[in-house]
Amino acid sequence: MIFSSVSADRTYQFLPFRFMRVFGKALLVNQGGQFLMLDNDAFARFAEGILGTNEDIYLDLKAKHFLADGGLELPVEMLATKYRTKKAFLRSFTSLHMLVLTIRCNQKCKYCQVACENANAHRFDMQADTAKKSVDLIFQSPSPHIKIEFQGGEPLLNFDVLRFAVEYAKELNAHIKKHLEFVVCTNLTDVNREQLDYCKEHEIYISTSLDGPQSLHDLCRPMHAGEGSHDRLMAGLELAREIVGADRVSALMTATRASLGQFPRIVDEYVAKGFTSIFFRSLNPYGRAVSGRAELGYPVEEFVRSYQEGLDYILELNLRGTWFVEDYAALLLTRILTPFGTGFVDLQSPSGAGIACAIYDYDGNVYVSDEGRMLARNGDKKFLMGNVHQHDYRRVFRGDVIQRTVESSCVECLPGCRDCAFNIWCGADPVRNYATRGDMVVHKPSDDFCQRNMAIIQHLLNKVLHGDGDIQDVLWSWITRRPRAKALSCDSEDNLCDA
Amino acid sequence: MIYNKPLLKEDGSTEVVVDPVFFGSEAVLNTAYLFTGECYIRLLATSEQGIVIAFTPKRPDVTIGVLVQQYLNELIDQQLRVQIRHDTADIQRVIVIEAFAPLDTKEG
Numbered sequence: 184m185i186f187s188s189v190s191a192d193r194t195y196q197f198l199p200f201r202f203m204r205v206f207g208k209a210l211l212v213n214q215g216g217q218f219l220m221l222d223n224d225a226f227a228r229f230a231e232g233i234l235g236t237n238e239d240i241y242l243d244l245k246a247k248h249f250l251a252d253g254g255l256e257l258p259v260e261m262l263a264t265k266y267r268t269k270k271a272f273l274r275s276f277t278s279l280h281m282l283v284l285t286i287r288c289n290q291k292c293k294y295c296q297v298a299c300e301n302a303n304a305h306r307f308d309m310q311a312d313t314a315k316k317s318v319d320l321i322f323q324s325p326s327p328h329i330k331i332e333f334q335g336g337e338p339l340l341n342f343d344v345l346r347f348a349v350e351y352a353k354e355l356n357a358h359i360k361k362h363l364e365f366v367v368c369t370n371l372t373d374v375n376r377e378q379l380d381y382c383k384e385h386e387i388y389i390s391t392s393l394d395g396p397q398s399l400h401d402l403c404r405p406m407h408a409g410e411g412s413h414d415r416l417m418a419g420l421e422l423a424r425e426i427v428g429a430d431r432v433s434a435l436m437t438a439t440r441a442s443l444g445q446f447p448r449i450v451d452e453y454v455a456k457g458f459t460s461i462f463f464r465s466l467n468p469y470g471r472a473v474s475g476r477a478e479l480g481y482p483v484e485e486f487v488r489s490y491q492e493g494l495d496y497i498l499e500l501n502l503r504g505t506w507f508v509e510d511y512a513a514l515l516l517t518r519i520l521t522p523f524g525t526g527f528v529d530l531q532s533p534s535g536a537g538i539a540c541a542i543y544d545y546d547g548n549v550y551v552s553d554e555g556r557m558l559a560r561n562g563d564k565k566f567l568m569g570n571v572h573q574h575d576y577r578r579v580f581r582g583d584v585i586q587r588t589v590e591s592s593c594v595e596c597l598p599g600c601r602d603c604a605f606n607i608w609c610g611a612d613p614v615r616n617y618a619t620r621g622d623m624v625v626h627k628p629s630d631d632f633c634q635r636n637m638a639i640i641q642h643l644l645n646k647v648l649h650g651d652g653d654i655q656d657v658l659w660s661w662i663t664r665r666p667r668a669k670a671l672s673c674d675s676e677d678n679l680c681d682a
Numbered sequence: 683m684i685y686n687k688p689l690l691k692e693d694g695s696t697e698v699v700v701d702p703v704f705f706g707s708e709a710v711l712n713t714a715y716l717f718t719g720e721c722y723i724r725l726l727a728t729s730e731q732g733i734v735i736a737f738t739p740k741r742p743d744v745t746i747g748v749l750v751q752q753y754l755n756e757l758i759d760q761q762l763r764v765q766i767r768h769d770t771a772d773i774q775r776v777i778v779i780e781a782f783a784p785l786d787t788k789e790g
Contacts, residue, residue: 199770199777204759214777230762259773263780270781598715602763628719 193232195245195252198262202226203604205641206648215265216518216607217247220648265522269607272526272539275326277580279528279540281334281553282317282348284309284341286545286560290370290412293403294437294472294479296557299336301407308341309545314348316571317543322355323576329356332366332390334542334553339369339378349385366390370404371419372412379426386431389423391416393434393456395442395449403439403479420456429457437464438486439479446493450500450507460508461497463490465635468619469557483631487638494642501657506666513661515643518608520662528552530610530636534592537568537585547571549579551588554614566614588613591623599627605640688750695724695738696746699731700757707733709761717753720744 200213209226212218221229225240229250234241236252244250248258285308288299300307309317321329331352333345349365356363365387382389393416394400401411423432434456436442436449446463453461465486466472466479497509514525528535537551547570550556555566566588569579592611594600600611612632613623620626627633646654660667689697700710710733714723717737721744726734735753739746767774 197766197770199774200766201763202759214774230766255773259776259780263777266777266781602712602760602767626718628716 194236195232195234195241195250198248198251198258200249201602201604201606205604206645210604210644211244211249212604212607213248214262214607215248216269216522217265218519218604219243219247219249268522269518269524272524272531272535273533275328276538277324277541278326278328278526279330279332280317280321280324281332281540281542282309282314282338283334283336283542283544283556284314284338284344284348286336287340288336288370289340289373289407290337291405291407291409292471293405293475294439294466294470296467296470296472296554297336297560298470302337302340307336307545309344309543309547311344311347313543313545313547313571314344315351316547317549318348318352318355320543320549320571320576320579321352322359322361324580326361328362328364330364330366332368334368337370337373338367339374342378342381346381349387353385364388369419370412370416371423372406372415374419374423376422376426379423382423382431383427387427389427389432391420391423391432391434392437393420393453393458394436394439395445396452399441399445399449402441403437417456424457433460434458435462435464437466438489439466440481441479443481443485443489444492446489447496450493450497454500454505454507459506460510460513462510463493464511467554468615469554470560483634487635487642490639491642498646498654498657501660501667502653506660508661508664511639512643512658513664515608515640516647516658517662519640519643519647520658527610529612529615532592532594532606532610533589534611534613536566536588536592536612536614537580538589541568541580543571547573549574551585552614554612554618558614558618565617588623591616597624597627599630599633605637608640609636688747691736693738695722695736696750697734697736698750698754699734700754701732705733705757705761706764709757709764710735712764713753713757713760716756717749720749721746 198213200211202209202211206220209221209223210218211221221240228234229240229244245252248262251258286297286299287302287304287307289302291299321331331348333348338345345367352363365385367382367387368390371389371391392404394404397411397413400413400416404412406412406415420432434453442449450461472479494509494512497507500507514527517523517525526535526539528540531539536555540552542550542553542556544550544556548559549568549571550559551566551568558565559567566584568582568584592613594603594606594609594611597611600606600609603609615632616625617623646658650658656667691697707727710725714725714735717723721740722738724736726736728734737746737750
């Protein structure tokens with residue numbers, strides 16, 4: 184073979200790494216996620232085994248564990264430690280548990296992933312006995328951290344069962360003593376003081392939805408009767424901030440075709456409404472988002488263009504003194520620039536579906552993820568792990584469904600991912616793959632998910648590698664979640680700066 | 683017949699031959715996979731000529747000449763990847779075992 188003849192004379196040996204041609208150079212990434220950019224000429228000499236031991240590049244490659252010229256014990260131990268740190272999310276097993284309190288909703292969003300029922304369809308409410316059995320199952324998770332997230336529909340429409348689940352979970356936890364958190368995902372359009380007082384008393388975080396300025400928000404998120412929801416959301420938001428506290432209220436946006444090219448306006452709306460972060464979230468291929476694709480959908484390239492425009496706008500905003508974070512970038516930057524992994528279910532290897540999160544539907548069915556539940560709503564129960572009334576913890580969380588999902592989502596061995604230099608920072612979404620292609624493992628060269636993440640990671644790497652000191656400070660402030668003046672800089676904190 | 687330049691065939695496909703002295707079937711196949719979004723690809727192993735790869739564009743806007751050149755460049759990188767993976771397979775295995783070993787075992 185073309186390279187085999189050169190290896191015999193090398194004074195060094197390769198340590199495992201992947202590479203990719205990007206920005207006219209060769210990007211090398213090793214098992215621990217450390218990376219190095221080399222000129223193509225230097226990379227060729229490295230690959231041929233003819234780098235001189237006194238060259239700066241040689242020392243960089245050795246220091247970052249791309250080559251070894253002595254014993255292997257130390258570099259292997261270092262790489263194993265870094266790899267263990269990157270995969271730390273596997274240690275605790277399932278920590279995020281979502282309870283679907285009802286699939287009734289007072290809104291009728293055009294991209295609704297669940298195809299919600301109207302507010303009077305009470306047969307779609309979770310009953311207290313189902314909530315009790317769900318919480319019993321949740322507390323069998325070995326994870327020391329348990330987050331219970333109430334979802335819908337609009338979960339506040341079944342507030343009595345929310346109360347029951349919170350109080351029962353706290354009762355159990357008085358003995359079990361895990362780190363227990365609650366979140367309620369609500370559109371806030373009908374929230375009242377009593378509910379918010381309860382959230383404050385029990386330290387329940389609030390996650391809501393805001394798609395942007397009124398015209399954009401109302402376009403896709405009307406109330407069930409058809410009128411806009413933005414004014415009602417704003418009233419609920421103000422009340423929630425007043426009672427629960429601004430730091431306990433966050434929002435998510437969903438980008439439809441109407442949002443593309445509008446990301447700076449959307450950011451302005453978030454800033455104006457007092458938020459300090461946004462997650463530019465593309466449309467997911469479930470429920471009404473699929474049937475409404477002609478009106479709502481867009482090619483992945485257009486989303487990426489808007490994402491880049493929005494990210495650059497946010498960076499400018501930060502440079503002008505307004506600290507504001509794009510959450511997806513922050514998540515990826517943490518993976519790229521620090522030794523740590525992040526527990527983002529949709530972008531893990533293996534996927535977080537089932538092993539990091541699980542969802543308990545109103546009828547007690549347990550799915551590997553919210554998206555698995557959405558598929559079931561449309562008649563496909565591929566990702567159903569069991570039912571809280573019929574099955575025990577072992578059957579639900581160690582059954583065939585979760586095993587197949589894990590086996591199909593390790594990027595280290597997926598076609599098209601195995602050799603990708605980004606794979607230590609990336610992940611797989613087998614549920615999405617199945618929903619869009621009918622197979623948990625998809626054809627990568629035509630995969631939107633892959634194209635989007637490749638483009639976004641490259642855009643971020645470009646900022647990391649070519650951004651000036653101020654840009655670096657902003658990026659680090661996102662990782663450390665501290666406004667710029669207080670953020671650690673790459674230069675001053677070698678323990679965090681891994682690149 | 684041995685040919686070094688891409689050869690346009692009557693069925694609309696373009697063939698190129700790669701020399702197995704330089705490239706293994708794993709690299710050829712890995713590279714082909716990356717181009718299956720743009721082309722239909724047929725691989726033929728022939729003892730005299732080497733490995734014949736036939737490209738048929740999926741869409742009229744695909745410029746096959748450019749794509750074949752990209753394929754040949756990418757093939758070199760893919761061969762290098764195969765080589766690196768081969769050279770580092772044992773180390774890779776030890777790293778993963780070490781990373782997932784129970785801490786008490788490591789310390790003991």
